[in-house]
Amino acid sequence: MSSLNKKLLAIYLLVLAAGLALSGFIYTNGRSIMAVGATLTEQSLPRFDTISRLRNALFSQKAILYEYYATADPSIYINQFTPARLDVHKQLYVLHELQEATPELARIEAAQDRIQDLALRLHDTLSAAHIDWDLARELLADLSTVESHAVPDIDALVDMNRKVVLYYGQQTHDRTVTNINAVIGFTVVGLLFALFMAFYASNYVRQSAARKLLAMFPERSPNPMLRMSCDGKLRFANDATRALAAKLGLMKFEQLLPADLTSRLDDLRRAGHDRAEWEYSVGGRFLHCTAHLLPDLEVCHLYLMDVTERKHAEARLIEQANHDAVTGLPNRRLFRSKLENALDQATDGTCCAVALIRPDRIKLVLESQGYAASDNLMRAMAARLSKALDELMLRHAVAELFRFEGATFGLLMTRMKDAEALDPVMHQLQQVMAEPLRVEEREFFFTLSIGAAISPKDGADVETLFKNAEAAVNRVRVEGGQGIRRYSPDLSEHTEQWLAMERGLRYALDGNELALHYQPQVDLRSGGIIGVEALLRWNSPAHGMVGPNHFIPIAEETGLIIPIGAWVLRTACRQARAWLDQGNDLLMAVNISGRQFQHPGFIAMVEEVLQETGLPAHRLELEITESIAMHDAERTIETLQALRELGIQLSIDDFGTGFSSLAYLQRFPLNKLKVDRSFVRNLGTGQNDATIAHTVILLGHSLNLRVIAEGVETREQLEVLRGYGCEEIQGYYFSTPVAAKEIDHMLREGRRLAA
Numbered sequence: 230m231s232s233l234n235k236k237l238l239a240i241y242l243l244v245l246a247a248g249l250a251l252s253g254f255i256y257t258n259g260r261s262i263m264a265v266g267a268t269l270t271e272q273s274l275p276r277f278d279t280i281s282r283l284r285n286a287l288f289s290q291k292a293i294l295y296e297y298y299a300t301a302d303p304s305i306y307i308n309q310f311t312p313a314r315l316d317v318h319k320q321l322y323v324l325h326e327l328q329e330a331t332p333e334l335a336r337i338e339a340a341q342d343r344i345q346d347l348a349l350r351l352h353d354t355l356s357a358a359h360i361d362w363d364l365a366r367e368l369l370a371d372l373s374t375v376e377s378h379a380v381p382d383i384d385a386l387v388d389m390n391r392k393v394v395l396y397y398g399q400q401t402h403d404r405t406v407t408n409i410n411a412v413i414g415f416t417v418v419g420l421l422f423a424l425f426m427a428f429y430a431s432n433y434v435r436q437s438a439a440r441k442l443l444a445m446f447p448e449r450s451p452n453p454m455l456r457m458s459c460d461g462k463l464r465f466a467n468d469a470t471r472a473l474a475a476k477l478g479l480m481k482f483e484q485l486l487p488a489d490l491t492s493r494l495d496d497l498r499r500a501g502h503d504r505a506e507w508e509y510s511v512g513g514r515f516l517h518c519t520a521h522l523l524p525d526l527e528v529c530h531l532y533l534m535d536v537t538e539r540k541h542a543e544a545r546l547i548e549q550a551n552h553d554a555v556t557g558l559p560n561r562r563l564f565r566s567k568l569e570n571a572l573d574q575a576t577d578g579t580c581c582a583v584a585l586i587r588p589d590r591i592k593l594v595l596e597s598q599g600y601a602a603s604d605n606l607m608r609a610m611a612a613r614l615s616k617a618l619d620e621l622m623l624r625h626a627v628a629e630l631f632r633f634e635g636a637t638f639g640l641l642m643t644r645m646k647d648a649e650a651l652d653p654v655m656h657q658l659q660q661v662m663a664e665p666l667r668v669e670e671r672e673f674f675f676t677l678s679i680g681a682a683i684s685p686k687d688g689a690d691v692e693t694l695f696k697n698a699e700a701a702v703n704r705v706r707v708e709g710g711q712g713i714r715r716y717s718p719d720l721s722e723h724t725e726q727w728l729a730m731e732r733g734l735r736y737a738l739d740g741n742e743l744a745l746h747y748q749p750q751v752d753l754r755s756g757g758i759i760g761v762e763a764l765l766r767w768n769s770p771a772h773g774m775v776g777p778n779h780f781i782p783i784a785e786e787t788g789l790i791i792p793i794g795a796w797v798l799r800t801a802c803r804q805a806r807a808w809l810d811q812g813n814d815l816l817m818a819v820n821i822s823g824r825q826f827q828h829p830g831f832i833a834m835v836e837e838v839l840q841e842t843g844l845p846a847h848r849l850e851l852e853i854t855e856s857i858a859m860h861d862a863e864r865t866i867e868t869l870q871a872l873r874e875l876g877i878q879l880s881i882d883d884f885g886t887g888f889s890s891l892a893y894l895q896r897f898p899l900n901k902l903k904v905d906r907s908f909v910r911n912l913g914t915g916q917n918d919a920t921i922a923h924t925v926i927l928l929g930h931s932l933n934l935r936v937i938a939e940g941v942e943t944r945e946q947l948e949v950l951r952g953y954g955c956e957e958i959q960g961y962y963f964s965t966p967v968a969a970k971e972i973d974h975m976l977r978e979g980r981r982l983a984a
Contacts, residue, residue: 244419255408262404276327277394280386283320287341287383289313291376294348297355298365306352314348317341324386331389333382340379347372453533455482461491464528473535477512485511485533487518494529497522508536515540553632555604556611564631564639568691571643572684582651583694584640584681585702586614586658589710590823590857591636591675606668607636610675614638617661618654626650640681648683655679655713665859674859676711678702687716707782731783733769738796742768745800746966749975750818750937750959753951756982758975760816760850762959763801764966765793785824794825795834802842802849804969809848813976818850820882823857827864832871839875846876850901854883858897866896873898880937895932902929904955906940912949919949926953947982 290313297305321338328334351368354361447454453470457463466482474482487493487509497505503522508515517534551563559567571581588610611632618628626646631639640658642651658677665672680701688694697716704720705712714720737743747761767775784790798819805817825831839846851872858865858881869879880901881894904925911918922938929936938950941960950958963982964975 279323286316333385336382343375455531457529459527556632558632561633582642582683583698585698586638587678588675609666678705678710679713682716748966749964762818790822799838802844806842806844820852850878852880852882901935904938909940912946923953
C-alpha cells in the first residue's frame with residue numbers, strides 16, 4: 230500500500246470514528262426530543278384542541294336558543310341545540326381523559342348543566358299553547374349570565390395548557406439547538422479533514438484526471454446511454470440506465486429498448502441511414518430512443534430519455550383545449566367533435582339530440598358578482614346538472630353535459646332509440662334547479678330555459694342542429710323562461726320576427742312609439758280608486774300594437790330595458806304628479822324588471838326621477854316579481870332597504886308563483902303583497918287555488934302587509950276575496966288598462982265598485 234493510500238485510510242477511519250460518536254450523541258438526544266414531542270402531540274396539543282372545541286360548542290348554545298326564541302320553531306331545539314349539547318358533553322369527557330380534574334373543569338360542567346336546564350325550561354315555555362314571553366326572556370337572560378361566568382374558567386384552562394405547551398416546547402428547542410451545534414462542530418472538523426485529504430490527494434488527481442475525464446463521460450451522463458454490438462449484444466450501460474431500469478422495476482437493461490429493436494436497426498442499415506429516433510412505452514413511462522450506428526466500430530450507441538412528463542404536459546394541453554377551465558366540463562370544441570362522430574355512427578334505429586341549457590336571468594347575477602364568485606356559481610351549477618344526469622342511469626341512450634361560452638350549457642344525447650327519451654332528461658335538469666344554489670354563504674335561485682333539436686328530423690349536420698336548438702331556447706326565453714321546447718319549423722320564422730322586433734324596439738323610444746296605460750286599483754272597503762298600475766304598450770309601425778309579454782323579454786335580453794324602464798318610471802311619476810295637482814291622491818305602481826333592479830345605477834335613477842317630477846316618494850310603489858326578489862336574496866334586501874329609506878312603497882308581484890323562502894320574506898322591507906292572477910282565476914270553482922289565495926292573504930296580514938289581488942274579472946271572485954280579508958283588487962271586473970284621459974274621466978265621475 231502506498232504512503233498516500235495509508236494516510237487516506239487513516240484519515241478515513243478517524244472521520245468514521247468521529248461520525249459514529251456524533252451519531253450516538255444525536256441518537257440519544259433525539260430520543261429525548263421524541264419523548265418531549267410525544268407528550269406534546271399526544272397530550273398537550275389534543276387537550277388544547279379539545280378546549281377550543283369545548284369553547285365553540287358551549288358558546289354556540291346561546292345563539293341557537295336565541296334563534297329558537299325568535300322563531301319559536303321547535304325543530305331548532307331538536308336539530309341544532311341537542312347536537313350542540315351532546316358535543317359539549319363529548320368534549321368534557323375527552324378533557325377528563327386527557328387531564329386530571331380541576332376546579333375550573335368542575336365549574337364548566339356545572340355551567341353546562343345549568344344551561345341544559347334553562348334550555349329545557351325554554352323549550353317547554355315555547356312549546357306551550359300560550360307562550361309566556363316574559364318567562365322566555367328571563368330564561369335567556371339567565372342563560373347569558375351562566376355563559377359569561379363560564380368564560381373565565383375556559384380562559385383559565387387555555388392558559389394552564391398554554392404554559393405546559395410552552396414548557397415542553399422550550400425543552401424541545403434547547404435539545405434541538407444542542408444537536409445543531411454538534412452537527413456544526415462535526416462539519417467544521419470534517420471540512421478540516423477534507424482540506425487535509427485534498428492536499429495529499431491533489432497530485433494524484435491531477436495526474437489521472439485527464440485520462441479518466443473522457444472515459445467517465447458516458448458513465449456520469451444524467452441520461453441513459455447504452456452500447457450494443459452489431460450482433461445485438463449489450464456491451465455497456467451507464468448508471469443512469471441502471472437507475473431507469475430500477476425505477477421501472479426491470480431486471481434487464483435490454484427491456485428498456487423497443488422489443489423489435491433488431492429489426493429496426495436492420496431496416497436502418499438497409500435504408501443507408503445511421504440515425505433514427507423512436508418513442509414508445511415501457512412500464513407506464515414514455516421513452517424516447519435515439520439510435521446511432523457506428524459501422525467502423527461495429528457498434529450502435531443508444532441514447533434514452535424519459536419523456537413521460539412532456540407527454541403528460543401534452544395531454545394536459547389537449548385536455549385544456551377540449552374542456553372548460555372553470556367547470557371541467559367538455560367544451561364546445563369537444564361537443565362538435567362528438568356530435569360529428571355521433572352523426573356519422575348513427576344507424577336507422579337510433580337518433581341523437583342537441584339541447585342548449587341557459588339559466589334564466591343569469592346575467593343579472595354574473596354582472597353583480599366578481600369573477601371568482603361567478604366562476605364558483607357556474608361550477609356549482611355544472612356539478613348539480615352533472616349529478617342529475619348521473620343519477621338518471623339511462624339504459625337506451627348516452628347523455629353528456631358540456632359548458633359553452635358564457636352561461637350556456639350543452640346536452641348531447643346519442644344512441645337514442647326514440648326522440649321521447651330526451652324529455653325526461655330535460656325535465657329532470659329543470660327539477661334539480663328548484664333548490665337554491667348556495668355559493669360563498671349566499672343563496673341563488675335559478676330556472677332553466679332549454680331548447681332542443683333532434684337528428685335527423687331537425688337537421689343532419691352540426692351547424693343545422695345547433696342553429697335549431699338555439700332557435701328553440703330563444704323561444705323559451707321570449708316566453709318568459711323556465712320552459713322546455715323542441716325545435717319546430719315555425720321557430721325559425723319566430724327568430725326572424727324576434728330580430729325584426731329587436732330592430733324596431735331600438736327606435737321605439739326616439740320615435741315616440743311607447744305609451745303607458747293605467748289599470749285602476751280599488752279599495753274593497755270604500756270601493757274607490759286609490760291607485761293605478763302603469764302598464765307599458767308599444768305601438769309599432771311594423772308590428773302594430775305589441776303587448777309587453779312579446780317585447781319585454783327582448784328588451785331584457787338586449788339591455789334596452791334600462792332606458793325603456795327609466796322612461797316608464799319618469800312618465801308614470803310625471804302623470805301621478807299631474808293627478809296629485811288636480812287633487813287626486815293616487816298611488817302609482819310601476820313594475821321593475823330584473824335587469825333594472827340589479828343595475829348599479831338603479832337607486833340613483835329612481836331618486837333623480839322623483840326630484841325631477843316632484844312626486845312625493847310615498848306615492849310611488851315599485852313592484853318586483855317573486856322570482857326577481859329571490860334571485861339574489863341578500864342583494865335584494867340591500868336594494869329594497871335603500872328604496873324604503875327614500876320613502877318609496879314596495880310590493881311583491883305575482884306572489885305564490887315562485888319559490889320564496891319565508892325566512893327571506895320576513896326580511897324584505899315590503900308594504901304589499903300581490904296575489905297572482907293564476908290563483909284568482911279559479912276562485913269559486915277551484916278549491917286548491919282558493920286555498921292558496923286565502924293562505925297568501927293570511928300570510929300578508931301576519932307580516933303586517935296590505936294584500937292586493939290582480940286579475941279579478943267576476944263578482945264572485947271579488948266577494949270571495951272580500952271574505953278572505955283582501956284589501957285591494959284590480960282587474961277587468963272594474964276596468965281594463967286604459968289611457969290617462971280615461972282615468973281622468975273615472976276620477977271626475979267618482980267611479981266606485983258597485984255595492
